[in-house]
Amino acid sequence: MLTKLVWMGLLAGIPIGVLWFVNLPYPSIRRPVARVAPILLLPSYMSIDENYRDAIALVEQADQLVNQATSHADIELGEQKVIQAQKSLDALPIRFLYDSPEYRAWWYRWRFSPSQFDSARARMGELEAKVFQEKNARVLLVEAEQGLEQAKQQYQLAKTPPDKQLAINGWRNALDQLEQIPAATFAGRTAQQQLIAAQREFQEAVGLAAGNEQIASLIEAARGFAWQAAKHGQNPPHPVEEWQQIATFWQDAIVRLEKIPSDDVAGYAEAQRLLVEYRSALSQVKIREQAEAESVQALRAAQEQIASLQVSIPDNPKDLNRNYTNYTIGKLQGIITQLKRVENGTTAYLEAQQLLVFAQNKLNQLQP
Numbered sequence: 337m338l339t340k341l342v343w344m345g346l347l348a349g350i351p352i353g354v355l356w357f358v359n360l361p362y363p364s365i366r367r368p369v370a371r372v373a374p375i376l377l378l379p380s381y382m383s384i385d386e387n388y389r390d391a392i393a394l395v396e397q398a399d400q401l402v403n404q405a406t407s408h409a410d411i412e413l414g415e416q417k418v419i420q421a422q423k424s425l426d427a428l429p430i431r432f433l434y435d436s437p438e439y440r441a442w443w444y445r446w447r448f449s450p451s452q453f454d455s456a457r458a459r460m461g462e463l464e465a466k467v468f469q470e471k472n473a474r475v476l477l478v479e480a481e482q483g484l485e486q487a488k489q490q491y492q493l494a495k496t497p498p499d500k501q502l503a504i505n506g507w508r509n510a511l512d513q514l515e516q517i518p519a520a521t522f523a524g525r526t527a528q529q530q531l532i533a534a535q536r537e538f539q540e541a542v543g544l545a546a547g548n549e550q551i552a553s554l555i556e557a558a559r560g561f562a563w564q565a566a567k568h569g570q571n572p573p574h575p576v577e578e579w580q581q582i583a584t585f586w587q588d589a590i591v592r593l594e595k596i597p598s599d600d601v602a603g604y605a606e607a608q609r610l611l612v613e614y615r616s617a618l619s620q621v622k623i624r625e626q627a628e629a630e631s632v633q634a635l636r637a638a639q640e641q642i643a644s645l646q647v648s649i650p651d652n653p654k655d656l657n658r659n660y661t662n663y664t665i666g667k668l669q670g671i672i673t674q675l676k677r678v679e680n681g682t683t684a685y686l687e688a689q690q691l692l693v694f695a696q697n698k699l700n701q702l703q704p
Contacts, residue, residue: 387424388453394421395456395463402466405522408474415467422460428453473523476513480527483510484534491542497549504542511535551603554592555610561589562614569621573683576632579625586618624681631682638674638691641667661702668699 394417401414487510491503511534517527565585568578593614596607645667672695678688 384428387428391421391424391428392452392456394418394424395459398463399459402463402470405470408522411467411470411474411522414463415471418460418463418467421456422464425457425460469518470521470523473517473521476517477523477527480510480513480517481530483513486510488541500549507538507542511538548600548603551596551600554595555603555606558589558592558607558610558614561585561592562610562617565589565617565621572624573628573681573685574624575683576625576629579621579628583618583621583625586614586621589614590618627679628682628684631678631684631688634674634677635684635688635691638671638678638688641671641674642691642695645671665699665702668695668702671695672699 398414398417398421401410401417405411405414483506487503487507490506491500494500494503511531514527514531514534517524519525519528562585565582568574568582568585574582590611593607593611596603598604645664648663672692675688675692675695678684
């Protein structure tokens with residue numbers, strides 16, 4: 337404005353100080369001048385007009401760049417336009433414009449619009465907030481992108497399951513960060529586009545590995561139960577309860593292997609191979625369990641018969657007769673039959689053999 341005052345003063349031969357004074361934005365000064373010599377107010381009209389038009393145009397440009405951004409460069413340029421528009425608005429004499437919005441002359445047709453000015457200021461505030469939000473969203477996007485790249489590199493370099501799991505957790509966190517970027521921002525829209533591809537890549541890379549790890553865990557768990565079964569099955573014979581526990585271990589191992597799907601070729605093949613082995617082992621345990629139960633039952637029956645026979649023996653040997661002898665022979669033969677049912681490899685076998693020898697000797701003594 338000072339440059340305009342200088343040129344106007346030089347052309348009109350008016351002192352610069354006078355022009356400066358009459359163009360001050362105070363109605364009490366400008367009104368008398370406007371009635372007598374309005375042309376003296378031309379410098380301020382030109383300055384106000386220039387700043388006002390610049391502010392309106394810059395606000396429009398900034399709005400277009402910020403709210404319809406196609407790149408982060410548009411946001412940055414929009415921010416510059418907002419700053420420039422704010423400078424133009426700050427240069428306007430607000431008090432004067434509101435007090436005398438109708439100031440104009442026939443030779444300078446321009447009218448200040450308070451509503452348009454208020455609208456521009458309001459849009460400026462909105463744009464400043466929008467730019468701030470966009471910049472924050474941009475920071476979040478960069479952090480999420482860096483987190484994705486770092487997690488992928490860590491996953492590729494991971495050698496142990498804990499390291500892989502740590503990388504997977506970082507990968508998931510980066511995906512969550514992408515998803516949480518405000519969708520109303522350009523960075524948010526960019527993040528949503530990247531998120532689809534990033535999630536697909538995660539599923540292809542980590543999902544397959546996670547599935548393989550799950551199958552490997554099932555096989556490892558099955559082998560653990562099988563090891564427990566084999567450990568408890570060492571040094572037989574065992575009582576029925578122990579065989580039942582061993583059978584439970586084999587069953588737990590089989591259940592794990594049966595969970596492995598057929599679409600995993602390698603894991604399924606290994607599971608089927610182990611299933612044949614474990615089911616065969618379980619079958620043998622069931623046989624041993626049944627043999628143990630039947631042998632113990634046979635031994636107890638023989639023991640009860642022996643006890644019954646001992647009770648029936650007369651105290652006086654003179655009371656023994658032929659009928660009693662035949663009775664005793666029949667009892668001994670029944671006892672021997674029961675004892676022979678006790679199978680080898682059972683907890684009852686050793687005692688059964690001892691009783692069998694005793695019963696056989698007694699039978700031999702009574703038979704002619």
